[in-house]
Amino acid sequence: MAKENQFVEQIADIETDFPQWYTDVVLKTKLVDYGPVKGTMVIRPYGYAIWENIQRELDGRFKKQGVQNAYFPLLIPMSFFTKEAEHVEGFAPEVAVVTHAGGEKLAEPLAIRPTSETIIGTMMAKWIQSYRDLPMKVNQWCNVMRWEKTTRPFLRTSEFLWQEGHTAHATAEEAEAETLTMLGVYKEFVENCLAIPVITGKKTEKERFAGAVATYTMEAMMHDGKSLQSGTSHYMGQNFAKAFDIQYLGNEGSLQHAYTTSWGVSTRLIGAVIMTHGDERGLVLPPVVAPTQCVIVPIAARKGGVIEACEALKAQLEEAGIRVTLDASDNSPGWKFNEWEMKGVPLRIELGPRDIEAGKMLLARRDTLEKSEAALENAAASVKEMLVEIQKNMLEKARAHRDNRIVYADDMAGILAAVEKGNFVKAGWCGCRACEDKVKEETAATSRVIVEGESKETCAVCGKPAKNVIIYARAY
């Protein structure tokens, strides 16, 4: 039995050492590895397959919104960043710079994109002539680079993969509506495909994207109660249109600056999946994005007919569009159970001689660890139904976990006590930066999002009348 327990022993305890649990899980399940350059990651096939599933789901949603994919250059002249004052301040410190190429020193140093507003703005200025060219909605799936001091796979690395959508509109109203539409697209995707409940809303000025008029965020609570910013949607007003000269001839004949937006999610979402659903045995992956949705483990595999029955079952499930793996390796069933549990496969099917004789199979759910039986006849329908049920349960479970950890506080001591316990804290806020700073200083919690539709009388920090309710939390 020692061999059987080896997998759990490899992983640090999720409750007492969550950071080490995370590192153990991402490495041992082969989601990711460290790259040779500090702060970089290699996304291994098991991790990349999750990203492919995320891409497929999101890309379809973007296209339904009339967004078209394109590709813009990696390298951006450093001078572009200086055109929008806040933008350069926000990104210049993190930029990686190419100074030499083709054996020569470059006349102007080039930045590796940390985000592409500046280059896409430059191109939009060229492409947009009249109101007929609007709205223009483009998206790119690409790599970006932000040189970070402290890094962790998926959560914060110098290079990561993401999509960045950029749109230009004739009016402020239309651009603001687009910003919120895309935030809604993200929320629906994250909740329904990743089974992660998110709180959406506006960021404070302090936490806003460099150069934006308004930044909307989705914040998700991780297993340890910390928040993970899982995606953002920015309304730029005319800031970038003015900096990059994106003008259009209105139908009344006058030149106007466009209104722009941008919105993005990244491979960070994989980190969110790991830290929302994982447990003491390792990963728990939501069926919609799991590379393998269902693993078949033969029992007494050497007995006549077992492997054949497993293969027939596999073919039947694949035919129905289920992503299935048959583990016909030499390892013992117990070893396989533990390995596939660590890898977070949503559903395990055990199939042995007695099951085959009885015309049934055993289903073991990863989310609840419950086992049940189902007929081999119509196996695909049963499996599909079970996967839907698992997906639904994972969202509910995560929502319950989060909702239990949202508390209110009326003063700094209350905020501190609550975040120490791993809570999201709702508190009144006067609207001034100093109070936000003070919370960060004294509790290491930051303002995550302005809560819609709630009010408080006083600011929990200074006691002055509150303008908004804020969620404070420690964050990744």
Add this chain to the structure above:
Amino acid sequence: MAKENQFVEQIADIETDFPQWYTDVVLKTKLVDYGPVKGTMVIRPYGYAIWENIQRELDGRFKKQGVQNAYFPLLIPMSFFTKEAEHVEGFAPEVAVVTHAGGEKLAEPLAIRPTSETIIGTMMAKWIQSYRDLPMKVNQWCNVMRWEKTTRPFLRTSEFLWQEGHTAHATAEEAEAETLTMLGVYKEFVENCLAIPVITGKKTEKERFAGAVATYTMEAMMHDGKSLQSGTSHYMGQNFAKAFDIQYLGNEGSLQHAYTTSWGVSTRLIGAVIMTHGDERGLVLPPVVAPTQCVIVPIAARKGGVIEACEALKAQLEEAGIRVTLDASDNSPGWKFNEWEMKGVPLRIELGPRDIEAGKMLLARRDTLEKSEAALENAAASVKEMLVEIQKNMLEKARAHRDNRIVYADDMAGILAAVEKGNFVKAGWCGCRACEDKVKEETAATSRVIVEGESKETCAVCGKPAKNVIIYARAY
């Protein structure tokens, strides 16, 4: 009518100024635009959609071969390149170098990947322990950078998109077989999806990938008779395994170096499509990868019921999985015909009041410019059939064009005369580098590929006994 002809007037004549025709077509059909940094391109939505179709087709084929996608870091320590002597010689001159990041000078300069053998080799060395880990087959879809002096959109730009597959095997035989299998996958894809016939075979030592034991290529003939190297597959032997220490414990217990391969195709394939099929009116896109396979142009659109009938037809075609656009803009039908012809949409459907009354539609093929009628009933079936026919015809037409331009030569004068006329020239070759160099010097043609299964008595350059037959051609 002047307005109607404007599109053709915008494009240089394909026969007399092919380079300008190419530039006109790629810009005016909005496939691509120039980026702000010299030598870079922006792939616009119409061009990127072709790339997405190429990706989807190829990716499915790779996965059937057991290849898994992954993602490796963009930045590679410069020292990695020096580990394989030929490799550094081949790529160092083209590398873009990051020297500063995060506001500081880096201890070691980092190269932006021109190709990823070195970093993938480094990771494989870590991941491969025993023969059980082999074969290992990974692929990544990514951007790469090679600083080029002379650039042209899709054909040669400092940054481009590609896929690079990398595999490691236990034996030389298996790795060599993999190299040829992937070359075969490429050939089948390029011929069946891009309708481009290719000649596959080995490169000479001079033209081989830096660090490879053998490079296999597919060469396609463009409209002007020049060759475009459209994809390559390399057998590395143990060169990279030794340089990066990719070793495995064999089942007999001894440590062995693995045998590796790599293979890639890029956005260059879009250039191949443009230059193989284009004509005096602009693009001609093969249905399998055309962003819009079929455009519906309403005739007398303001007459009652026309737009509704067009929309119903569009819905019916979409339902059948056809990528269809309905051009309901204010432009005249003639304008629309010319615009969509320039954009290379394989099939145009014209639908007016009389057609609707008669229960039929007019089909205009882009490849032959022929028109025919078909019943509105079962429109999807007729359109699908026609798209298959167009795809097939385009390949046949391209093959006939190429086969007519493959000639033999027995001496340098013959080679020169033939390449001047835009031919592929088959000639005997003694096997020595000096003769290849001489052909290049005197004719500007390079050796494209060693012809399988043909022999000649003497080398066309030096007259010594020939070892192989070579195809010489001018090339992109």
